Amino acid sequence: MPKTPPPMLPIPSLQYDLFSHFVTNNDSAISNTIEFWECIPKYFLTPAQIKKVTPEMGQPDPYKWSYQLEGKSYTIIIQPAMLEEDDGSFKAYFPGATEELVEEALKKILSNQHFGIHDPNLRETWVRFTLSMIYRELKAKGRSRNRIQIKRAINIMARCVLTLYQGKKEIWSGSILQDLVTVDREEYLEDTQAYHQARLPLFVSHAIDRIEARQFNYERLMKCDKQLSRWIYKRLIHRYIQADYCNHYHFMYSDLKNSGLLMQSEETSNRKKVHAALEELKQNGVLNFFEVTNVKSKSGKSVCDVKYTISPSGDFIAEQKAANKRRKDNLDKASKENYTIPSVNK
Incomplete structure (x- = not known):
């Protein structure tokens, strides 16, 4: 299936402007969280758990997990990414804690308008980044990973496949990072200074369009070891x-x-x-x-x-009050601009 090409130029978007603005005196400590997307269990498998579901000879099968959200039943099937090892063999990788932290860094990078693009017509959201940007972001927040680990995490996020069901109905299937492309180099994720671009899942785009993303203290989150x-x-x-x-x-x-x-x-x-x-x-x-x-x-x-x-x-009380004010301010701005919030069926 051909990849969707990333936009070449920034696209004017009130929704993205609101997503990028925080009520805070310290922008570097604040990011966005998206409830429905965050509630999808995708980073919980540990090496010990993966070993239990791996056949004696061969690679692990996709992992299936059911959960409840707002009284509705959901099932997530996680198909691991198959990555080539140094010896030429292939190994299956499920997304885990490192991928979770890299995603948090990418969401923070997305809030910087120099590195994010939101297309309100196609309802697509893209983030532009380098491995070094992620490295510096994680190091600054006390969650250091080397560039090899970050490169692997990006590959896992781009090549694993999540399939989400509500009841028995499939409602979404895709990777955590979609349509991953390099922008400035031919070598795929080789140059740590090269810019790459990836399309984020539709849940992120829908939250931006619906002004649902909630600001939070991302610096405090990254301090948590567990x-x-x-x-x-x-x-x-x-x-x-x-x-x-x-x-x-x-x-x-x-x-x-x-x-x-x-x-x-x-x-x-x-x-x-x-x-x-x-x-x-x-x-x-x-x-x-x-x-x-x-x-x-x-x-x-x-x-x-x-x-x-x-x-x-x-x-925490002060941070929640700031998040509430930001949401109110954003809704007021949207109303003044005659922006109609689209409905989304989850």
């Missing part, structure tokens, strides 16, 4: 909008299963993992405190679920 901490933090950003000292927020352990990150053999180990993630969020200035309440089964002999009640930090 993937589960980052997943919970993103969830709080989208769900705990009216964060306040007098307005505590709670969620259930069973809800966190949707992340795909709680796959220890024993539930007690999974619950310890959640506790450690919440402790990290507290240490990194997201939470003031949290409480854990076990929910017993009808017999009262076992724990069937866990309720987590959290109190936000002052920083």
Whole structure:
């Protein structure tokens, strides 16, 4: 299938202008998060889990995972990327933590109008980058990866295939980075200073068009060592909008299963993992405190679920208020420009 060529010139777009503007005194610390796209579990497989699903002789099959979102049932099938090794053999790679961090760096780069293009007519969004840009961005945020690791991550993101179903209906299929092309060199991802361009999934474009992207403290996210901490933090950003000292927020352990990150053999180990993630969020200035309440089964002999009640930090409250103001300002600007927000069926 031929690749879609990237736009050659910037395209005027009110929606992209709003996406690129933040309510903050420190632009470098702020980025955008897109709830529906972030909720698709895609970075949860560890090498140990991959080994379990790999046949004794051969490569792993695509991985299938089901989850719930807003009362709807979804299934994601992840087909790994097949990359050529130095010895000429091919190895399957699922997207993981490094790819998650590279995507965060690319979303940050996208918010810079020198490196992003949004086509409101085709509803396509492109990001322009070099390996060195990603390297510097990750290093600045304490998540250093070398250029070889970044190059591999880009290849994995471009060559893995995600297929998303709502119920039994397929609603989307594609890679995390689509139509990856080099711009300035013939050598494919060889020159770390060469510019490359990739089209982002339609969920990103739809969020820009619908003014749904929410600003958040990306610097604080990147301080989190644990993937589960980052997943919970993103969830709080989208769900705990009216964060306040007098307005505590709670969620259930069973809800966190949707992340795909709680796959220890024993539930007690999974619950310890959640506790450690919440402790990290507290240490990194997201939470003031949290409480854990076990929910017993009808017999009262076992724990069937866990309720987590959290109190936000002052920083998190301020950041959520800034995100709310940004959204209000953006909607007001869109209204003044007579921009009609398109409807999207998910």
